[in-house]
Amino acid sequence: MLLSKLTLYETRARFFMVGSGADEDSFRILKIDRTLDSNGSLSVTEDQTLYSRQEMMELLAMIESGNAATGGLRRVASCFGIVGFVKFLEGYYMILITKRSAVALIGGHYIYHIDDTLILGISGPSERFSDRTRSSDEARYIQSFCQVDLSKNFYFSYTYDITNSLQRNMTCVNQQQTKRYNEMFMWNNFLLRNGFEDLNNVWCLPIIYGFVDQAKIPVFGHDIYLTLIARRSRLFAGARFLKRGVNDEGFVANEIETEQIVNDANTTLFEYPHSRFGDNPAFTSFLQHRGSIPLYWSQDISQLTPKPPIELNYVDPYFSATSLHFSDLFERYGHPIIVLNLIKSKEKTPREGILLPEFRDAVTYLNTHLPEEMKMVYVEWDMARANKSDDAQEVVACLERIAEDGLGMTGFFHAGREPYLNAVRRAELEAGDSTKLPTRILGRLQTGITRTNCIDCLDRTNAAQFMIGKCALAHQLYALGVIASPHVPFDSDAANLLNSMYQDHGDTIALQYGGSHLVNTMETYRKIGHWTSHSRDMIESIRRYYSNSFTDAEKQYAINLFLGNFRPTPNGPKIWDLPSDYYLHHDPNLLKRSKKRSYKKWWINPDTSPPPDPTTLEPTMASLLSPTTPPDVAFKEYYRPDILTSFDRLYASTMNPASRGAGDDHGDLDLSPFAVRNGAVDATTQILEYQDRLGPHAFGSGCGGFVIYGVEGEGVAKWLKGGHLGVDEEVDGDGEVVVEVADVEPVPWWTTSALSMRLLDPVVSAGEFKEYKRYVAQFKPAPVTSMRVPKLSSSKRSTPASHPDFEIFKSYVESAFPNPSAPLQIVIDQRDEEIYRNYVQQSGKVGNYSGDTTAGVLGKGETDEARYEAYAQWLATGKYH
Secondary structure (H helix, E strand, C coil): CCCCCCEEEECCEEEEEECCCCCCCCCEEEEECCCCCCCEEEEEEEEEEEEEEHHHHHHHHHHHHCCCCCCEEEEEEEEEEEEEEEECCCCEEEEEEEEEEEEEECCEEEEEEEEEEEEEEEECCCHHHCCCCCHHHHHHHHHHHHCCCCCCCCCECCCCCCCHHHHHHHCCCCCCCCCCHHHHHHHCCCHHHHCCCCCCCCCCCCCEEEEEEEEEECCCEEEEEEEEEECCCCCCCCCCCCCCCCCCCCCCCEEEEEEEEEEECCCCCCCCCCCCCCCCEEEEEEEEEEECCEEEEEEEEEEECCCCEEEEEECCCCCCCHHHHHHHHHHHCCEEEEEEEEECEEEEEEEHHHHHHHHHHHHHHHHHHHHHHHCCCCECHHHHHHHHHCCCCCCHHHHHHHHHHHHHHHHCECCCCCHHHHHHHHHHCCCCCCCCCCEEEEHHHHHHHEEEECCCCHHHHHHHHHHHHHHHHHHHHCCCCCCCCHHHHHHEEHHHCCCCCCCCHHHHHHHHCCCCCCCHHHHHHHCCCCHHHHHHHHHHHHHHHHHHHHHHHHHHHHHHCHHHHHHHCCCCCCHHHHCCCHHHHCCCHHHHHCCCCCCCCCCCCCCCCCCCCHHHHHCCHHHHCCCCCHHHHHHHHHCCCCCCCCCHCCCCHHCCCCCCCCCCCCCCCCCCCCHHHCCCCHHHHHHHHHHHHHHHHCCCCCCCCCCEEEEEEEEHHHHCCCCCCCCCEEEECCCCCEEEECCCCCCCCCCCCHHHHHHHCCCCHHHHHHHHHHHHCCCCCCCCCCCCCCCCCCCCHCHHHHHHCCHHHHHHCCCCCCCCCCCCCCCCHHHHHHHHHHHHHHHHHHHCCCCCCCCCCCHHHHHHHHHHHHHHHHHHHCCCC
């Protein structure tokens, strides 16, 4: 049940939270005791009963009547969700969401931004913090906790798991796992666990901290939604100069997962219908990662300098913490891991360069133990030095090459088949022959990720991530059939829209981590910024310096309280009295509690099961539809069939579109969002240069990840082609039969037959194809591959394949045992006994033969009788004479 409308009531003894869906036809009740239990913990009881409106009103009336002597039942507030519960020194507090606004729409699922919250005391009267007398320490803890502003950059969704990526939500890989949410990005994990043991119940609403933005690209009336989601990790989180490098558990500072979702707005819900028509090809996504350099390093902020010196605190020859970090990336994203290191390599006074050789050695050492197919790709490039060159396009050109190569290794996620025209273009480009039968891509999974870092993971990292995202956007649009070539030119509406979204994305992350906006934007690296941008950069540098010097400590106190890294106790130290929060994030007893990991097989986590192999997924992408919520719940949440709605109030109608530029010099208005504006290089010229540089990769064939291809000539196309579709069987070196589809007579793509194939385009399931092969080959004799008896250790002998007639043979043998519980009494059929007796008598005649056995063999009258005599002698003695 979806609980999107909550009402809080109170009596003298407890709180009652009444929750309902958008239709308000069924209700649930949560009871919260004002008094603590014997362990000093909060007592929260969930009523499992589902109430109707009438039953709920009667229950509230009964509660009010029962508490009439102590003040009755009073309505406190209406809200949209529970953030969690927190305790300092004098009791628990409850945090509620009182205002929200829709900021994104993914497949019919709304993502909301928290606009305002309400914090109520549970132990005493339900009043706000400022209206209650408290001790000075309690008041200071409250003030520090409230510095984490819940009304800025916190997001949630009722029906969509915002803590996981679209690929993970739409695939059925993790359906059997008990944990539904990714707790790494669940910022109210600690707050919810103060009241709930199971975070998967209907009252728990996970929230993320980061950035969410969405806009639409109108393509001649056809809307394409572009969504950007940044999830900040709650592990080893903090302010810029106070959180650097990696901790003992392998978590790095400023770790953020950025997801870029591109989907066709014509299809609303990606769960409808999930069993009738199979996969939905309208959704694509691409993941990136940023995080601090995974080494033990820090900066001393006691000196009031804009750039404190960098210190390498600890050198581990086995790079244990670094290996934990990359092991976590392998477990979450698969391989390959592309490490893009953008720190400076040449400086007058070595600063960033201190970390460069150590990080390079770490990746090199870890790669020596990895299997060949899992080795990390390490790319180091001094982006700041390249920006000082005279060539204005050097930074952009280099980043574009890195982005294309990275996308060619990791791929992206596409939940369905590509347009048939894409397969035709790729076949023509690869073979140079228009008669080649196209092979269609049925779906894609992203395997691996690009990890980008500079020294702060802010300015340079954000520019690099924009270039990678721009490359991914082109391939995503091409996979959806929106553009004819996977390239989006600069200075087009689509590219400008993506640039503005990534700049907002970078500004938000920079404010959260560094205290100011981005200092260097993409315009800086393209060298097209206005002269006023220099003064802006100077102002942001001063603002960042002030924030890091004077406000970061208070910000770190608030984050440690909010995430539960520090839990106040009446007799314990105060958080502001701690000389450092080092031991809040570095556990000295971690090695004693955790299982020891292998130094060689460092990527294997003994505490978790290995991640599933994407190649074991079902070949048809029908498995991509595993709804996170029941379809009727998502339907009611989006369409609201019970109330009167208007288009001007719908979020989809008010979403910001990509701006349309002016026409060309001749006054013709080009409404395409991919047309180049402001007299820049023509888009056609950019696309031709792009195709010449990348070759077949320009049409999507070079994208990596796990790609599912369709069988050539699938469906009715097998009977429409002029040639005959045969099935060839070959035996490999292990004796296994390998089935391959034989070559067919090609049909030109412009013919009527080829047109019929493209129009009909039916899908033959894998099960139906296997059944057809089994029917065709059921009477073919099995090939004899070897006369040798396999050894007992052979896998083929220890686990033999089941013969199709095994069940018939088994039932025949079991018929000889009329009573399975009785002693063994074999019943022999009379006809079988007679056949066996004749066989024994004939063998005896051959064995006792003593005639001349050399007549036929030596050429002395070669007759049938002589050959039979020689054969009989060979059977009896093994010799001819």
